[in-house]
Structure formats: structure tokens, C-alpha cells
Amino acid sequence: MSELKLPSIDYAALAPILIMLGAALLGVLVEAFVPRHRRHLVQLSLALLAVLAALTMVVLNSDDRLITAGSAIAVDGPALFLQGGILVLAAMALLLIGERVVERGGAFVAHAAVTAESPEDRRQAEGADGATEVYPLVTFAIGGMLIFVAANDLLTMFIALEVFSLPLYLLCALARRRRLLSQEAALKYFMLGAYASAFFLFGVALIYGFTSGIPGRSAGVDFATINAAVNESPASRVLLFAGMALLAIGLLFKAAAAPFHVWTPDVYQGAPTPVTGFMAACTKVAAFGALLRVFQVAFASASWDFAPVLGVVAVLTMLVGAVLAVTQTDIKRLLAYSSIANAGYLLVGVLAPSKDGLSGTMFYLVAYGFSVLAAFAVVTLVRDGDGEATHLSRWAGLGRRSPFFASVFTFILLAFAGIPLTSGFTSKFAIFGPALAEGRAWLVIAGVLTSMVLAFPYLRVVVMMWLSEPGESTPTVAVPGGLTAAALMIGVVATLVLGVAPAPLLDLATGAAEFVR
């Protein structure tokens, strides 16, 4: 028997991931051993502390540029930057998830097993404390995302995909109110997610087949091998292109790009709003982190071949998101389509494989995450007796009822519309500039045109809030608890600061914009 050779593992470099996964396991134990009335506080503190600890480790590791755990994980500039981004945004999302003042017991159902719409369910909706299992679930999801953006081979990437997707499916089903809608959303997300995973896995298999037979190398699905295979594999290129297409489909599904976006509006609408915010911010970062790595590291040499196809997908995504946002009547669906359109803009960044393009895309991801979390934070506050009032007609005249929150929301919408002095403008600038320099003029033109269209639904909401008289059905804006207020303020301030003085974060992104290969 030959001696088993263990791969060397750099535990310090992996610390953020290990901390999050460890905290999640600890959270499961907390569920079992800590008395019910204390769990909320303990779980929330545990999750936030874990995020802080992981963030500290990311900062400490910030100069690492290495590949570890065999060749499974790459800890390099983009990985660290995106991990930092995910952790900061996740901390904001956790603040929203932990809110229990706006609605008694929080946004989550107390006992998910109680039949929806039954008398018992109505009783627990009134004020029973929400389930605290959400914290370990969120922590697992964050851990999975951290692996996802650092994965250096396709199998690790697939496992990370499942690690962060499964908790999200569950989280979507846990809304306190409108539970049928929530469960329907979760089921749809789960079934379609599983479907997309199958595409991804099949793609991995084809790529594995493609890498066999390179002289002097064994077959494998790590990115260095794939990159070498793209240049010198004797295998049929049909394998490569079919595999690349299937991988792209799996990732584009998570990124909510058309035509794989169909789940997004339903899931965004049905999921509890803090979870929607978490998905819109963190899942987006993770999905695009993976897309960037797959297409700029593994398939970099084939960029002439995939760029036209992904470009068409990007334009279609922008178009679908922008045009359909115009017809929406529900604020969460409106934000869902806006998130789809933003996926289109981000794809433009993925197709600009320069240092500037990479740093612009990473900047965009983080800036957008701040804004979108703040937007969903406001959505959680506008409510009436039945919970959140998400129909747009209910928002008419909100500016008269609550000028402060209406101003905040107006500011965020202006940021989405890309009005200058908000992060929405600087980030579009940071992404379109390099794309044009790379000769992707048609993508930039499509991006500018659709963002002009997309500004319209946002401004329609602004006008409704400010210029209409409040009706009898105009809901009140709840006074936010400290947690929501903190998350909202972080989001708004970041949107403003990144709009007025984006240079520090852009410099940071530029400094990090190089993959290890």
C-alpha cells in the first residue's frame, strides 16, 4: 500500500470559510440546547460575531495570493474582495433578519409545520416568536458563498453552489404572512434550482471529458487544467463548447440572467423580505464571482467564442428586466426585474476581461448590494394590518405621510436609475468604461439605452410617493427598530459615499483585480 498523500492546507487562508461553517454548526447545537426564549439573542449574536470574525480574517489575509487545499480553493484578490463584500452585505442582511420590533416576533414564521391559513396559523402569525433556525441557515449560506467565489475547480464550485442554495430554498418558505405564496416561491425556487444544478453538473462532466488526453497532464476539472486543455486538448471541441454552455446556464440561473430569470420575480415576491434582500445582494455577488472566475480564468483563452453568446444573453437580460419593470405593480416584483436588468449590466463587466473590467464589476456588485439591501429595508417598513403593503398603488402619497422614509427610498431609486452622485452612476461608469475600451460598444449602447428605460419605473414610484395625495389605503410607515435602522443607514450612506467619493473602494478593487491561475 502506498502512503496516502494529504494535500497541504493553509488554514489561515481558509479561516473565513471555516469560521462561517463552524458557526453554523454551533448554531444547530444552540437550537438544541439553549432555552427557546434566549435563542434569538444568542443566535443573532453568534451569527454577527462569526461574520465579524470572518471579515477580520479576510482583512488579515488581504495580501494572500495562493491556491490551497490541493487545488480546490484559490485565495486571491478577487476572492478576498468578494468574500469581504459578501460578509459586509451579509451582516446588513442579518440585521434585517434579526429585526423584531417592526413586526412582533420578526418576519419569520414560528412553526413552519403548522398548516398555512389554519386558525392555529393565524394565532401564531399574531405574535409568536419567529423560528430561530433561520440563523444557522443563513450562516451556512454565507459559508457556501465564501467557498463559491474562491472555488478553484468545478466540483468544489458545485458543492459550494449546493451549500448556499439549499438553505436559501428553505429560507424562502419561512415567511410569517402570506405563507402560501412563500411556500410556493420556495418550491419553485427549489425545483428550478435543482434543474439548473443538473445542467451545471452535466457541464462539469463534459468538461472533464474534454480535459483528458492532454500530453503530460491528467484529466481534471481544476481551472488550470481546463485552461491548458482549451489551448491544447486533442479532444473534440464539441465537448468544450457544450460543457461551457451548460456550465454557463447553471451560473446564469443563479445570477438571474434571461432567459433563466423566470423564477426571480416569484421568489423575490414570495420570500420574506429580509431574505429577498439577502438573495438580491449576496447571491448576486457569489454568482458573479463564480462567473468571473470561470470565464476569465478557466475559459479565458476561448473568450472570442463565448463573448458573442454571453453578449446576447446580457442584452436580452437588460431588455427583459428594463421593459418588464415598467409594467410591474408590486414593489418587490419591480425590484426583482430591476435586479434582473442589473444582472445584464454585470454581464457586460464579465465580458470585459481586463483589470479595469474586473475591478469595475466587483465595485458594481458591492455598491449594488448596499443599495438593494437598503431598498428592501424600506419595503419591510411600509406596512398595514396585514403585514407589508407591497402593491404600488398603496405607496401613493407616502411622501406626505412619512417624508423621511420617502426621501430615503427616493434616493435609493435614483441610485438604481443611475442618477449621478449616487453609487448607481459611478458603478455603471466603472463597468461601461472598461467594456468600451475592450471594444464592446454594442453592449455599452444597449446598457445605456436600457438604463434610460429602466429609470422610468423608478421615477414613476418617486412621483407617486411625492406628488399624489395619500389615500385612505395608504399604509403607515412603521418606526424601524434599531437593527433595521442601522442596516438602512449603512445602505444609504454607502450609496451616497460610493457615489460622491468612490475612489477608495475602486482603488481597493483595482488592487485586488488579479486572479491567481
Place this chain on the structure above:
Amino acid sequence: MGEILTNAPAEPAGAVTYATADGLLTSVWLLVAIPLVSAAVLLLLGRRADRWGHWLGVSAIGVSFVLGLASFFQLRGLENKSVELSLWDFITVGDLRVDFGLLFDPLSALFVLLITGVGFLIHLYAVEYMSHDGGRRRFFGYFNLFVAAMLLLVLGNNYVMLYVGWEGVGLASYLLISFWQDRPSAATAGKKAFLMNRVGDAGLAIAIFIMFATLGTTQYDEVFSNVGALTGGTVLVLGLLLLLGAAGKSGQFPLQAWLPDAMEGPTPVSALIHAATMVTAGVYLIARSNPVFSANTTLQLVVVSVGALTLLMGCIIGAAKDDIKRVLAWSTVSQIGYMFLGVGLGGGAYALAIIHLLAHGFFKANMFLGAGSVMHGMKDQVDIRRFGGLAKHMRITWITFMMGWLAIIGIPPLSGYFSKEPIIAAAFGREDWTAWLFGGAALLGAGLTAFYMTRLFVLTFHGPKRWTEEIEHPHESPKLMTVPLILLAIGSIGAGFLLSTSVPDWLTATAGLGGEHAEHHPVLSHAVITALSLLVTVLGAGLAWFLFRRGTATAPQPAGVLVTAARRNLYTDAFNETVFEKPGIFLTRALVFLDNRGVDGLVNGLAAAVGGGSGRLRRLQTGFVRSYATSILTGALLVVAAFLAVQAGWLA
């Protein structure tokens, strides 16, 4: 830092350098900051500021004006009259650097004085005009926001800063047009203005990206110094996109339709934004970018054509309208056409266009506020067929409006004569047969302007009364409204002469403006042109006086082809509807259908349609997972097929 460089020679390909600001000029940022802070206070304090908010708004603009005046005199004493104040690095992506900085030079100084000076008077007027409106504080908040954005637009030292202000004024304008949201027409007008402006904005945005891609910068000095190195095609595309942006903001062909509809907003808004300042931003953009436009003669020809076409369109439509504010709006479209004509001619005509812009700011604001005063006294009536004989009842409004009228039609010695006539002469000064084309258009426009403005004036203030029953005794407006009118009337009288003697020299210090005068023989001598333009003016005015001195029918009369076309805005709205609106609606519906039903739904729908069974159609509900899965599968098949097609070499 601190190094004062000598001013660049005013030639397009030459290097452009700006000096660094010192002394009082380091505080030009306050010009923008003061109205901005005031707007924030007004909008954030809410009802608490209702009692004194409007005075805060007025004084913010007043302070800005005084500061602008002080900076203006400071600038006069400098050697290099273009000073730059760099505040901080705005955007840095790799090699792309955008400075958050301001540029105070003769051109922007003039604009600052116009915006804050005329703006102050209009703010003052609005205090009284809006006094019965519950939203007055909010109105002043938006109004201040507009002024701040407009000042940023003209003070930025690069195209991105200009774009920042550009979006800001668009936003404020949209809010102010829709201010009376409960009127459906105001809401529609707001949307129309917004959408048409977005078309222009897209042009400007893409132009800025092209600058980045080709020149690697958007700083004015660097762009202007390097524009000569670009290929002719690039300059042409760049210029056309800039022109598209300018046309959108300034209501020029083919994006002119929003401006007259924007009159649904309160009258002070029409006066400040849609007559004196924002709509002239397009002229500013072209004048500022003159090294780009001067670098390509085709480009100049396009600008001149747009100007000439729009000025005639505005005149013709203006002559057929009966709404006092719409006539003035079309006249604005037409006058800005003159300015485009001027900036398109290039060379010395840049300065002429700017003079006309400033003079127009005075007399058009004067007439809009006069129209507001008339409406104030006539219970918000806007139909000139229902006015008449108001001269006796509103002496001050009458006299001041008369000054505006005489100024716009170009009777010496009022301002319009000094600003418009030189543009006509410059149009005749072109070298080839186009001199006759554009000169003739400008001359014809002068005659038509005299006709429709006289019609407006006579029908409103003279002839028999044609008032609606409920008006017994129209009253003159209060002092707070008439004092700004009087001051603006004085401006309408004197501004032209003063400007035409001082501004050209002043502007030569701006990069590229007012430069070389090519010596050649114009097709007509200047004296002949002057005589001709006075003649057509008197003819047009006389004809209108003769036709309308006894009033007019109070209901629409059947009319010939031309008048009917003019009443319908020369069918441009119908054109927009068929070419843009309907396909847009169709695209939206198609996408909604596909997105809701999924491809599965489409297939089912086809099957149901073929089978003729309505029962099957009922099953077409939205949101089935299987429909979604089918969509994804279809998409997946397409993506895989596309990749394989690339591999087979069909697409790449």
C-alpha cells in the same frame, strides 16, 4: 499648483490650458452648494418650514447671485480667464480619471449670472404666484434644486460633471412639470418630457463613453487639446451624439415635442426652466464643445440645419396655437433654433448665439411672467381668443409685455435687434449657396416671429373683450409680481445693446470661442440684410395687426392644409406615436406575454387557437413551474445551440 499658464490661442487644434483658482474664486463651489443646501432644508424639514421656506429659497438664489457677481469681477482682472478648481477625484478606474472639479471661465460666468440673476427675479415672482398653493415650500425646494443642478451643469470642468448637472436639471424639471399631478395632462406631460429627454441623455452618455474609449479622458482641456488627433468619423459620431443630447434638452428637432407640453407646470417654472435656463443647456453644450464641432464641417452643417429647420417649425406652429403659454413655448423652440443656427455657424457666430441666449433669457422670462400675470388676473384662462382689451386693466403687465414683444421681434433699439439680426447676417455670411438657404430661413423666421408674436400681443391686450362670463373686472397683479416684471422689461430693453458691445470680446477668452474671422465677401452686404430683416419684421407685425385688431372668433375655425397641420404640430406627434410609441407598446406586451406564460404558454396558446377550444385557453394561468422550466429549457437549448454554432464557425 499655482502655476499660471498663459491662455491658449483660440484655435480648435491648439492646446487648451486652465489656470488654478485662487483668492475669491476658490469659493465658486459655494455657488452650487448654497441652493443645494437650501433645497435640502426645504425638502427635509417638511411642514415645519412652511411659513418661511419660500423666503429661504429666494435668499439662497440672491446670495448666489451676489457671489456670482463678485466672482465675475474677480475674473475680469485675471490674465488667463479660465480658472479651474479641482475638489476631489471623482471616479478612478485604472487609467480613467474623472475630476470632481469646477471651471469658471467667461462662458460659465455669463451663464452663472443669467441663471442666478433671472432666477432670483423669478423666485421672487413665484412667492406671490404660488401663495395660494399648499405645496409652495416643496415647490421652492425643487426650484432651488434645479438652480443648483443648472449651476453645476455650467460650472463643471469635464463632461461627467456636466452630465451630473444635466441629469439633475432633467430630474428637477420632471418634478416641476408634474407638480400639479392631479391634472392628468400634467402627469402625461411630465412623462413625455422625461422620455424624450432620456433619448437625448442616452446620446450624451454614449458620447462621454466614446471620449473615454478614444481619448481616455473627459476633462475639457484634455479633450479639446486632443480632439484634432481623432479620425474624422469619430469626431462626426461624437458630435452627432452630443447634438442629440443638446437637441433633447433644448427641444430641437427631432426631440422638440416635449417642450410645449411642459407648459402644464406652474408658470414660474415655464419662465425659468423652459424659457430662460434649462432649455439653453443644449446651446451651452455645443458652445462649450466648440473645438469638437469646429473640427468637422459636416457636423457644423448638421447643427445649422437642425437650427434652421427647428426655427421655422417653431414659428409655423406658434402662429396656429391659441394657448398663450404654448405660443410662447413654440416661440422658445424657434428662438433656440436661432441659437443652434448661431453655434452651428461657428467662428464669431458662437458669441452671437450666446448673446441671443442671454437676451432671450430676459425677454422670454419677462413674457412668460407677463402671461402668468394675465392668467392670475383672468382666473387661469390661457386661451388668447378669450382675452382682449386687457391693456386698460393691467397697465404694468401690458407695458412690460410690450417690451418683451418688441424685443423678440427685433425692433431697434430693444435687445432682440442686437442679438438676432447679427445671426441672420452671419447665416448670410456662409461661403456657398447655403448662405441663401440658411440666411433665407433665418430671415423668413424673423417675419413669422413678428407675425405670431404680434398676434399674441394684439389678441391679449387690444381689440374687443372676449372674456368668459365669470370674469367681471380683471385685476393687476400685486407688487411682488410686477416688480420682477419691470426689472425684466428693463433687461429686455437694454440688455441687447450692452451685451452686443461687450460680450464678444469677453468670450474670446473662452477656449475656441469668438476666434478667427474668415474674410470673404458675403452674398449680401450687412446694410441690406439689416434693412431686409427690419422690413420683414414690420410686414409680419403689420399683417398680424391688420388681421387681429378687431379680435378673433372664440372657437376654432375651419382652416386650410397648412394651418391644420400647424395646429397638429406639423404631425410630428403622430409620427412619434407611430414610429416609437406603438412598437414600444407592442414590444412590452410581447415580453409580458412571453414572461408570464412562458414558452409553454405560447405553445399551449397556439394549440388552443388551432383547436379553437376556449376551455384550453382557460388553463393558461401564470406562474406554473412547468412553464418556467420550459422557458429555461428553451433558453438552454438556444444557448447550447449558439455555442455549438460558434464552434462550427457559423457565428464567430
